[in-house]
Amino acid sequence: xxxxxxxxxxxxxxxxxxxxxxxxxxxxxxxxxxxxxxxxxxxxxxxxxxxxxxxxxxxxxxxxxxxxxxxxxxxxxxxxxxxxxxxxxxxxxxxxxxxxxxxxxxxxxxxxxxxxxxxxxxxxxxxxxxxxxxxxxxxxxxxxxxxxxxxxxxxxxxxxxxxxxxxxxxxxxxxxxxxxxxxxxxxxxxxxxxxxxxxxxxxxxxxxxxxxxxxxxxxxxxxxxxxxxxxxxxxxxxxxxxxxxxxxxxxxxxxxxxxxxxxxxxxxxxxxxxxxxxxxxxxxxxxxxxxxxxxxxxxxxxxxxxxxxxxxxxxxxxxxxxxxxxxxxxxxxxxxxxxxxxxxxxxxxxxxxxxxxxxxxxxxxxxxxxxxxxxxxxxxxxxxxxxxxxxxxxxxxxxxxxxxxxxxxxxxxxxxxxxxxxxxxxxxxxxxxxxxxxxxxxxxxxxxxxxxxxxxxxxxxxxxxxxxxxxxxxxxxxxxxxxxxxxxxxxxxxxxxxx
Amino acid sequence: xxxxxxxxxxxxxxxxxxxxxxxxxxxxxxxxxxxxxxxxxxxxxxxxxxxxxxxxxxxxxxxxxxxxxxxxxxxxxxxxxxxxxxxxxxxxxxxxxxxxxxxxxxxxxxxxxxxxxxxxxxxxxxxxxxxxxxxxxxxxxxxxxxxxxxxxxxxxxxxxxxxxxxxxxxxxxxxxxxxxxxxxxxxxxxxxxxxxxxxxxxxxxxxxxxxxxxxxxxxxxxxxxxxxxxxxxxxxxxxxxxxxxxxxxxxxxxxxxxxxxxxxxxxxxxxxxxxxxxxxxxxxxxxxxxxxxxxxxxxxxxxxxxxxxxxxxxxxxxxxxxxxxxxxxxxxxxxxxxxxxxxxxxxxxxxxxxxxxxxxxxxxxxxxxxxxxxxxxxxxxxxxxxxxxxxxxxxxxxxxxxxxxxxxxxxxxxxxxxxxxxxxxxxxxxxxxxxxxxxxxxxxxxxxxxxxxxxxxxxxxxxxxxxxxxxxxxxxxxxxxxxxxxxxxxxxxxxxxxx
Numbered sequence: 002x003x004x005x006x007x008x009x010x011x012x013x014x015x016x017x018x019x020x021x022x023x024x025x026x027x028x029x030x031x032x033x034x035x036x037x038x039x040x041x042x043x044x045x046x047x048x049x050x051x052x053x054x055x056x057x058x059x060x061x062x063x064x065x066x067x068x069x070x071x072x073x074x075x076x077x078x079x080x081x082x083x084x085x086x087x088x089x090x091x092x093x094x095x096x097x098x099x100x101x102x103x104x105x106x107x108x109x110x111x112x113x114x115x116x117x118x119x120x121x122x123x124x125x126x127x128x129x130x131x132x133x134x135x136x137x138x139x140x141x142x143x144x145x146x147x148x149x150x151x152x153x154x155x156x157x158x159x160x161x162x163x164x165x166x167x168x169x170x171x172x173x174x175x176x177x178x179x180x181x182x183x184x185x186x187x188x189x190x191x192x193x194x195x196x197x198x199x200x201x202x203x204x205x206x207x208x209x210x211x212x213x214x215x216x217x218x219x220x221x222x223x224x225x226x227x228x229x230x231x232x233x234x235x236x237x238x239x240x241x242x243x244x245x246x247x248x249x250x251x252x253x254x255x256x257x258x259x260x261x262x263x264x265x266x267x268x269x270x271x272x273x274x275x276x277x278x279x280x281x282x283x284x285x286x287x288x289x290x291x292x293x294x295x296x297x298x299x300x301x302x303x304x305x306x307x308x309x310x311x312x313x314x315x316x317x318x319x320x321x322x323x324x325x326x327x328x329x330x331x332x333x334x335x336x337x338x339x340x341x342x343x344x345x346x347x348x349x350x351x352x353x354x355x356x357x358x359x360x361x362x363x364x365x366x367x368x369x370x371x372x373x374x375x376x377x378x379x380x381x382x383x384x385x386x387x388x389x390x391x392x393x394x395x396x397x398x399x400x401x402x403x404x405x406x407x408x409x410x411x412x413x414x415x416x417x418x419x420x421x422x423x424x425x426x427x428x429x430x431x432x433x434x435x436x437x438x439x440x441x442x443x444x445x446x447x448x449x450x451x452x453x454x455x456x457x458x459x460x461x462x463x464x465x466x467x468x469x470x471x472x473x474x475x476x477x478x479x480x481x482x483x484x485x486x487x488x489x490x491x492x493x494x495x496x497x498x499x500x
Numbered sequence: 501x502x503x504x505x506x507x508x509x510x511x512x513x514x515x516x517x518x519x520x521x522x523x524x525x526x527x528x529x530x531x532x533x534x535x536x537x538x539x540x541x542x543x544x545x546x547x548x549x550x551x552x553x554x555x556x557x558x559x560x561x562x563x564x565x566x567x568x569x570x571x572x573x574x575x576x577x578x579x580x581x582x583x584x585x586x587x588x589x590x591x592x593x594x595x596x597x598x599x600x601x602x603x604x605x606x607x608x609x610x611x612x613x614x615x616x617x618x619x620x621x622x623x624x625x626x627x628x629x630x631x632x633x634x635x636x637x638x639x640x641x642x643x644x645x646x647x648x649x650x651x652x653x654x655x656x657x658x659x660x661x662x663x664x665x666x667x668x669x670x671x672x673x674x675x676x677x678x679x680x681x682x683x684x685x686x687x688x689x690x691x692x693x694x695x696x697x698x699x700x701x702x703x704x705x706x707x708x709x710x711x712x713x714x715x716x717x718x719x720x721x722x723x724x725x726x727x728x729x730x731x732x733x734x735x736x737x738x739x740x741x742x743x744x745x746x747x748x749x750x751x752x753x754x755x756x757x758x759x760x761x762x763x764x765x766x767x768x769x770x771x772x773x774x775x776x777x778x779x780x781x782x783x784x785x786x787x788x789x790x791x792x793x794x795x796x797x798x799x800x801x802x803x804x805x806x807x808x809x810x811x812x813x814x815x816x817x818x819x820x821x822x823x824x825x826x827x828x829x830x831x832x833x834x835x836x837x838x839x840x841x842x843x844x845x846x847x848x849x850x851x852x853x854x855x856x857x858x859x860x861x862x863x864x865x866x867x868x869x870x871x872x873x874x875x876x877x878x879x880x881x882x883x884x885x886x887x888x889x890x891x892x893x894x895x896x897x898x899x900x901x902x903x904x905x906x907x908x909x910x911x912x913x914x915x916x917x918x919x920x921x922x923x924x925x926x927x928x929x930x931x932x933x934x935x936x937x938x939x940x941x942x943x944x945x946x947x948x949x950x951x952x953x954x955x956x957x958x959x960x961x962x963x964x965x966x967x968x969x970x971x972x973x974x975x976x977x978x979x980x981x982x983x984x985x986x987x988x989x990x991x992x993x994x995x996x997x998x999x
Contacts, residue, residue, distance in 0.1 A: 023542075023546035044739075
């Protein structure tokens with residue numbers, strides 16, 4: 002085989018991987034958007050076959066030999082090809098260490114878990130979910146042992162979601178946040194309550210859907226390649242390449258802000274995913290590099306832009322046209338209402354200031370379960386204790402407690418810290434962006450295009466070409482500093498509460 | 501390999517085929533239900549890879565040897581296993597005769613064709629669709645030559661959709677229909693017009709959706725395994741097995757009957773598909789045996805049951821509750837309105853009596869294009885000429901003419917006759933069913949369960965175990981006789997027009 006032949010075979014291999022990814026992501030998406038409720042087992046059969054085929058494709062002798070041949074002939078590859086070979090070899094070596102039957106069994110377990118978790122959440126029945134959650138934690142521990150027996154298992158998974166992340170970094174990062182956030186939240190709690198009545202009332206789902214479409218258009222999303230659907234829990238996915246990205250939301254008719262901000266949040270993910278260079282489609286370089294960088298984009302759009310004082314000028318008239326009951330609301334009232342700081346039960350609905358404490362609780366629990374210091378059985382009690390300790394609130398039931406998130410049923414252990422990390426990256430991106438753009442003036446007009454262009458140029462177009470650390474370095478040209486995020490949050494509290 | 505090992509390998513092979521089928525059907529379904537409009541090329545990439553993988557799986561040495569080994573050891577197989585081996589070998593031998601690159605290229609062509617056809621139809625631009633339609637006819641001719649160079653190409657495809665069907669049978673069948681239908685339609689045309697005003701007006705899509713769900717429940721469909729979605733053109737599909745079946749409809753707010761009868765029609769397909777014996781899931785025996793038998797079920801529910809005088813008793817009160825403007829409509833008026841006989845442009849909206857003439861026109865055109873007697877370029881003119889000759893109406897544009905159906909863009913040449921054939925089967929099934937059940941009394945109550953049970957026992961449960969001819973023989977115990985259908989249509993005209 003010549004190097005050129007190997008490059009062609011590499012392109013073919015990646016197209017196949019993309020096709021399996023397309024099929025499996027779509028089967029999952031169908032399950033959450035429109036499948037009849039008795040069909041999970043049927044999807045399980047297809048996913049089990051397809052994940053087995055994918056496993057065989059990825060770990061097969063032909064693939065490993067191809068990648069090792071290219072790796073041995075690195076000097077004939079350009080930077081993009083080198084990165085592809087590196088990323089694929091890393092994944093495939095990890096995958097090959099997991100026995101195929103265990104790999105496939107885990108895929109099947111996750112299909113079942115999604116189903117059981119939905120029921121458990123609906124009925125607030127942790128006992129129903131517990132045996133499956135136990136298996137998920139056990140599998141993550143076992144797989145970590147297969148992949149790198151020398152490494153701490155939780156460190157291994159943290160690093161999977163955000164290259165370079167480990168417990169030591171997280172502990173330090175969260176302590177830094179806690180030091181300034183806890184007194185800030187206390188101070189806010191002593192101020193007069195913010196009036197949030199403009200966000201309450203009845204908001205017809207079909208009108209919220211119109212607002213969602215307006216937001217997507219205003220965010221300058223390419224609606225020929227980004228779609229919107231309805232699910233219980235909002236998420237973003239893509240099918241095979243950055244040419245087909247889907248976001249989802251959920252309309253609560255008594256609550257206009259949930260769907261509104263989930264669309265902006267998922268819209269941020271979708272913009273990042275769909276912003277990869279065209280040549281990256283159907284290669285390992287396509288899409289976002291890490292969950293931390295991903296959340297830095299989604300939470301940037303949701304909070305830094307979407308909850309800015311300036312954006313209120315632009316969005317409020319549109320909302321008034323759709324929801325006449327908001328007719329008398331002023332921009333200032335709306336700004337305060339969408340930025341109210343209040344310890345609450347649900348992470349995805351939490352304000353910017355208390356948000357990181359929600360993440361910290363999940364991090365503490367995962368870390369201790371993975372270290373064998375906390376039993377899965379005891380998660381609910383520990384969850385409730387930590388909500389009392391960090392946020393001062395009582396959790397009424399597991400539906401509003403440890404069953405609220407889909408991450409664990411989806412097998413994602415070690416994902417949560419990237420939400421806090423991404424939020425902190427975002428604040429530093431903003432400071433940098435303001436050197437080039439008048440962000441407030443753009444937001445007041447709802448003109449997202451220059452902001453998208455800035456992020457596309459510095460982040461999106463590179464897909465997975467650079468590591469998260471390299472991306473940060475390219476954008477910032479200075480070290481990551483969580484104090485910038487804390488400054489941003491204090492400034493927000495000042496604007497809303499005058500403290 | 502022992503026969504028992506081979507049987508296990510056979511089960512595994514069929515699970516894999518089912519998974520590819522699941523993925524590819526879902527990708528197609530996604531394209532019609534919710535994909536953003538610029539994503540067809542992206543789906544094309546995945547479909548091209550998956551169809552190539554499926555092709556390799558089916559025609560690979562391992563598969564062929566397995567099936568031939570089992571075929572050589574037939575005496576150790578039960579009837580079901582024998583039938584599976586027969587069906588798979590037949591398909592695989594056909595497939596293997598088509599070069600893989602041509603097979604995959606055709607799959608890619610169909611993805612493009614679907615996209616181009618939609619645009620062509622929207623803009624009534626046959627010239628846009630013509631080059632692709634030419635390729636589709638050419639490919640069908642070429643593939644027929646690969647599969648059986650001795651056989652007439654159109655006969656070969658007719659036989660694919662309905663085992664045993666050929667041009668000779670179709671010519672005779674359609675002539676039989678024409679002999680009695682043409683004078684019948686003429687006689688009806690001389691009678692006073694039926695008042696259809698109760699079906700006109702404004703019917704909110706969301707209320708039509710409620711009616712659709714009521715119809716699905718009333719038809720005793722298992723809603724845990726049968727779903728409903730919205731598409732431009734109604735269709736039925738299943739994913740991997742009879743455990744997940746989907747129907748689609750389209751709501752026109754100025755026309756209540758389109759969505760109503762498309763739901764009942766597709767519901768008939770879905771009942772048949774989902775009625776296979778449980779043990780047939782993930783095998784070649786799962787689902788319906790042929791398009792003729794399939795249409796015999798869908799059109800049985802749509803017309804014989806759904807447009808019966810008795811069913812009006814049951815459905816009209818529900819419609820009145822949803823659409824108050826129908827408050828004064830009598831059952832007799834409603835019955836006549838849904839059974840009006842009137843030459844019209846659109847096949848899927850045609851009444852029972854003129855319907856077969858629509859089918860006959862498509863049959864004539866396909867037959868002549870496949871025989872080289874009609875150029876693809878001349879289809880619109882010929883279409884319009886035949887509509888004038890058979891139905892006495894002028895076709896205003898190709899959108900309402902030869903671009904109306906999705907079959908050709910989907911690559912289905914030879915499918916149309918099964919609609920007429922299925923309709924005729926259905927009338928003979930009704931005569932037989934009436935020996936066991938008081939169909940009118942059941943319909944007046946909307947009690948579908950005994951009817952479903954009768955059809956499940958005699959037809960659905962067998963999936964693909966028997967040929968269409970064997971199914972007919974088992975149900976009827978007498979030869980197929982299109983005169984029964986013609987008697988049924990005359991009786992309907994008598995009830996509606998008093999002739």
